[in-house]
Amino acid sequence: MKKLMACSAVALLTAAGANAQPPLPAYDLLLRGGHVIDAKNHIDAVMDVGIKDGKIAKVAKGLNAADAIKAIDVRGLYVTPGLIDLHTHNYVGTGEKNSYAGDLSVQPDGFTFRSGVTTVVDAGCSGWRNFEDFKDKIVDRAKTRILVMLNIVGKGMRSGNIQQDLTDMDGEETAKTALRYPGVIVGIKTAHFNGPEWKPVEQAVIAGTRANIPVMVDFGADRPTRPLYDLLTQKLRPGDIYTHMYSGLRHEQDPVTKGPQKGMIEGRARGIYFDAGTGGGSFKWSLAVPFIQQGFKPDSLSTDLHVDSMNSATKDLLNVASKFMAMGLSLSEVVAEMTAHPAHEIRRDDLGNLSVGSVADVAVLRLEKGKFGFTDMVNTRLDGKQKLVDELTIKDGKIVYDLNGMEALPWTAPEGDISNDKRWTSWPRPKPRPDDGVKLH
Numbered sequence: 001m002k003k004l005m006a007c008s009a010v011a012l013l014t015a016a017g018a019n020a021q022p023p024l025p026a027y028d029l030l031l032r033g034g035h036v037i038d039a040k041n042h043i044d045a046v047m048d049v050g051i052k053d054g055k056i057a058k059v060a061k062g063l064n065a066a067d068a069i070k071a072i073d074v075r076g077l078y079v080t081p082g083l084i085d086l087h088t089h090n091y092v093g094t095g096e097k098n099s100y101a102g103d104l105s106v107q108p109d110g111f112t113f114r115s116g117v118t119t120v121v122d123a124g125c126s127g128w129r130n131f132e133d134f135k136d137k138i139v140d141r142a143k144t145r146i147l148v149m150l151n152i153v154g155k156g157m158r159s160g161n162i163q164q165d166l167t168d169m170d171g172e173e174t175a176k177t178a179l180r181y182p183g184v185i186v187g188i189k190t191a192h193f194n195g196p197e198w199k200p201v202e203q204a205v206i207a208g209t210r211a212n213i214p215v216m217v218d219f220g221a222d223r224p225t226r227p228l229y230d231l232l233t234q235k236l237r238p239g240d241i242y243t244h245m246y247s248g249l250r251h252e253q254d255p256v257t258k259g260p261q262k263g264m265i266e267g268r269a270r271g272i273y274f275d276a277g278t279g280g281g282s283f284k285w286s287l288a289v290p291f292i293q294q295g296f297k298p299d300s301l302s303t304d305l306h307v308d309s310m311n312s313a314t315k316d317l318l319n320v321a322s323k324f325m326a327m328g329l330s331l332s333e334v335v336a337e338m339t340a341h342p343a344h345e346i347r348r349d350d351l352g353n354l355s356v357g358s359v360a361d362v363a364v365l366r367l368e369k370g371k372f373g374f375t376d377m378v379n380t381r382l383d384g385k386q387k388l389v390d391e392l393t394i395k396d397g398k399i400v401y402d403l404n405g406m407e408a409l410p411w412t413a414p415e416g417d418i419s420n421d422k423r424w425t426s427w428p429r430p431k432p433r434p435d436d437g438v439k440l441h
């Protein structure tokens with residue numbers, strides 16, 4: 001051991017002598033003076049965030065700009081972990097019409113970074129039969145981190161009778177595929193089922209139990225043979241997730257109190273998580289306002305993003321967060337519901353926080369003040385006075401979105417040393433300039 005250490009020391013000295021490069025600064029990227037909100041670490045204060053090698057290196061007051069390759073002044077803005085959207089649809093590109101394994105899904109990179117989202121969970125577009133095609137076409141190619149809930153239907157979330165086919169709901173086969181991709185397949189989804197049977201939920205729970213991951217339920221048609229009360233108090237396990245909590249389509253609302261029915265209250269008490277999943281037709285003010293007045297807030301905010309919801313009431317995750325702030329939730333609550341909370345629900349507690357050593361996914365948000373209108377599934381409006389806008393998004397330590405060019409130098413400024421820029425930005429460097437004689441297009 002001693003000999004090995006001596007050899008290494010000689011090698012190091014030789015390397016240092018040959019290259020004679022000055023050591024790199026302590027941080028690749030430093031965000032200075034922003035208000036950091038990190039629910040997992042109980043931080044809600046003005047602090048600096050230092051990033052190195054794609055990881056969070058330090059969160060503290062008074063870090064020195066000279067210790068970073070790039071320092072950005074983010075005073076007046078909020079610095080949060082990169083947002084996690086727990087319910088999205090991303091299996092685009094198959095060419096299949098009227099299908100979430102096709103035309104109804106959205107290409108994630110087009111909609112994530114611009115709203116501070118660095119991780120999405122695809123909620124059941126693929127099943128065990130077509131997950132690998134989804135992985136090849138989208139998951140492995142996107143810049144966004146895509147985690148997946150497998151549909152309990154082997155063929156996935158597709159048109160016609162495919163989602164209703166009880167013979168293609170196999171918990172054992174679904175679990176086998178989930179177990180082959182731990183940490184990527186983070187849940188099981190059952191959705192859009194119209195029949196009277198419990199089989200989709202029961203098979204999903206079998207798969208979730210075998211693979212040790214949660215089940216997310218979109219409870220489909222309202223059927224007296226399978227009441228919501230039984231789902232939340234008996235069928236699901238603690239740690240499973242009920243999405244579309246404010247839709248009102250399955251008797252979520254108590255007709256007398258206007259708050260949540262007792263199954264929702266008992267379900268939460270036994271550890272069921274409740275997810276917003278506002279979507280195209282799954283969020284109503286007439287439920288959400290009294291629920292929240294009675295203290296029944298979401299565990300996680302999510303969009304249920306697809307080609308319809310992105311252009312109707314939901315729009316994007318920050319719009320969803322702004323809606324909940326308009327109903328009285330605090331900024332730190334909505335940030336927690338888009339970061340540490342969803343990470344915990346899918347048992348990926350490594351994400352959604354700014355702990356030292358964590359992957360450096362960061363959102364820098366601006367809270368605009370003014371008059372804003374927010375709509376729901378029946379196109380009624382609630383007015384709000386504030387709205388969150390994403391200014392800067394960082395994924396794996398590199399800037400991937402910059403609304404106002406905060407990281408950029410004025411075009412008249414000398415370029416300076418850009419040799420280490422690739423350590424903090426995803427933009428190509430050096431950038432070709434017109435006066436370099438490079439043809440731009």
Ligand SMILES: [Zn+2]
Nearest residue numbers: 087089123304
């Ligand atoms: Zn959905």
